[in-house]
Amino acid sequence: MMKRKKLPTISVVGLGKLGTPFLVTVASRGYQVIGVDLNPNTIQNLNDGKSNSVESKLALLLKQYHARIRATASFAEAILNSELTFIIVPTPSTSNGSFSPKHVAAALKNIGQVLRQKSQPHVIAIVSTLSPGSLAQVLAPILEKSSGKKIGKNFGLCYNPSFIALGNVINNLLKPDFVLIGESDQKSGDILEKFYRRVCLNQPPIKRMQPINAEITKIALNTFITTKISFANMLAQLCERVPGADSLEVTQALGLDSRIGSKYLLGSVPYGGPCFPRDNRALRAFGKKNRMTLGLPRETDVINQSQIAAIARLVEISTPPKNKIGVIGLAYKPETDVVDESVGINLANYLAHKKCAVSVYDPLALENARRILDPRIAYATSLTALVNSCKTLIVTTAWLMIKYELPKLLTKNNRRSIIIIDCWRIFDHADLPNHVTYIGRGQYIRA
Template sequence: MWNGPLLNYRDTFPQFRTFVAIVNAINNIRINLISVLTRHHTMKIAILGSGYVGIVTGIGFAELGHEIVFIDVDERKVEMLNSSKPPIYERGLEELMKKNRGKYRATTDYREALESSELTFICVGTPSKGDGSIDLKYAESASKEIGKALKNNDNFHVVVVKSTVVPGTTEDKIKPIIEKESGKKAFEDFGLAMNPEFLREGNAVYDFFNPDRIVIGVKDERTKSVLEELYKPFDCPKLITEIKTAEMIKYASNAFLATKISFANEIGNICKKLRIDVYKVFEGVGLDHRINPSFFRAGIGFGGSCFPKDVRALIRKSEELGENPKILKAVMEVNERQPLKMIELLKKHIPNLRGKKIGVLGLAFKPDTDDVRESRAIPIVKALLEEGAEIIAYDPKAIENFRKFFPQVEYANSAEDVITKSDAVLIVTEWKEFEELDYSGKIVIDGRRVEKAMKEAKIYKGVCW
């Protein structure tokens, strides 16, 4: 079965969507087969944190026959999980939760949950601080609770860090806290490992069951054996490394993918001035097996909870070590500049935006999610408001999350309303439904290369094409 980079073609070239649909159908059969084959290898697993990573990981393991308990301080999330309602939107997640009802539960009681489990995944957030470094307050708090729960637990309990943390964090920050609170010694009295996640939001459920690779950073043989048994059903390369190496693999992976995006945008900006189709350029570039076409979709840059945060954290860590990561800094510089090119293009056709109604199609940082963290819509909307424009916006899933940051914006009930009521339309997120709209007679500034808009709009300008 095809895994890995080929499946990312959906994000790169539209002609591969049918191929991906077929692969996804085959995957449904595969999930059920894996589930049947692993029912007798039951583990009791605690998941600390029920965000995108935690909930997908927990429900995925429940599907494979394990007993799952989610631990979260947010009582609303706990209540939703116990009612089989996902607190976030992720394609396919709600269906999987309903299917596995009774195989998982959620609680705010750390001690009870940890004492009744044999394996704990730390899946809490590690947001950015103002200087770009990661904020470990959630991870440190989780570590304290784990340590307290392990204090009177005579069993060998394995703690796995799945949260994204800079190299050295698991052994230098997490380990001492657990040891202090528990009075026990890591790698002897309890296990400790690093198991980075590589889930793509919008495709996370699929990615859980079809990983490109599984990376396990581990030091002791008992922990290694537990995790090898847990991941035994997965048919993919499994890399066993030192803990610090596993932490670095996650950062290096995300930094490289972010670099590909910013590189594509730099080339796209050059191609636009030369009147060259950048998508054809990268179609040709991507045919080189050494390069791969994924993440060469030029446009307005990357957002989300991973790439911006992880690149900034790696920059900060590099500077702490006395290095000057020029390439990574350039990646972020290009990404911050790129969405504002939409405003530049718009002002060439509407020089004075004050009082003009500008439509924004797409608020999530990518399609098939309701996540607006670091969305490219944020700097675009900020710039429009600074110019005095009135904004009408629409997104199939992310309106409520976006409204928390911009309550002054008018939110439409449909994409059609945005087009009807606006003087110009900006296409910010590549939701599939935006490819079927009627753009005739409109000024369209496109950040995602929608072919129909390109053909129908009265005035059409693409960011990189």
């Protein structure tokens, strides 16, 4: 019988919101994995089988594949015992909108020092989001200096961003639309391609290219999506002022055209989270660096910034001044507790600043939200408590539980009139009880 070739061991540097699910997904596909982080609690948690972030399926897979996973603070332990390393450390935005590569550089310096002593080949793939040009101009020289070796000869350095949405990271990693590889040399690209052919369940297209093109592709892709979102939000704002108009009907029709497609084409809330706003700004910064003003991402951002006031306008028109306003949803999207650039938080703060009485609820993100919410804002510990205390309710995050629970609670609580502002159009007006006044984002509202 032919003996099956042993899979290479994989290491993952940076065990945060993306790194931990990445490592666990790889373990679930049969690999031994070693995680490296600077934070001792993160390492301890992972070694104890506990997840460091809230992510769908993460706790379950971690429990199931715990025997294949170990975490350490030692770069030497991880690099000497693995063949392929993924770097997934933060790349914070700088004041000009570009991404700082300082944490990636620090990790590469540590890796390079270990590679000095390693004679076997090794491939490093940077998953962290980079500004175009960073790999060749900043990071490759750091790695070559610290290792004393030449990239492409003794080891490879690739750019390999993941296209994932928090809350759905594991599914997105297992079944990506495509895999993007910016490779220093063909052999390293081959190794990464082979890895993804084994990890992915859906045989995705794998696009291999020069690192600079992969760096541009990553932020261009997200900027294209943000443009689509702002376009739909612009239509929503317009339709809200036109008697009889409804942007939902317009965008549903537009989405049927195969040149356009229906994804991300719903007039709803401004985009937020840790990626979309930053990637949009990073493309502008890259344009500026190349002496070009990129008007499209700038306007996309301007439209995005105007959406909080546009949603607040729906409140102002519909709501008597004494109504307490309940904001439902503080996470920037469902199935996560992440609150970066969250519409629920920005809207609640905006309304509190306008002296409205505001209460908030979220199934997961209440604790994270506390740090950035205006102190005048009240917290509801349950959806029932929010419905009982507020006469105007705004749905800012399309949690599935809200879609199913809220109509039931409104039917029970039928003693007073309630206004619902449905930013995500998750409710059908006809399914809500008669005492509810329904306002859908993008529908005409008389001022």
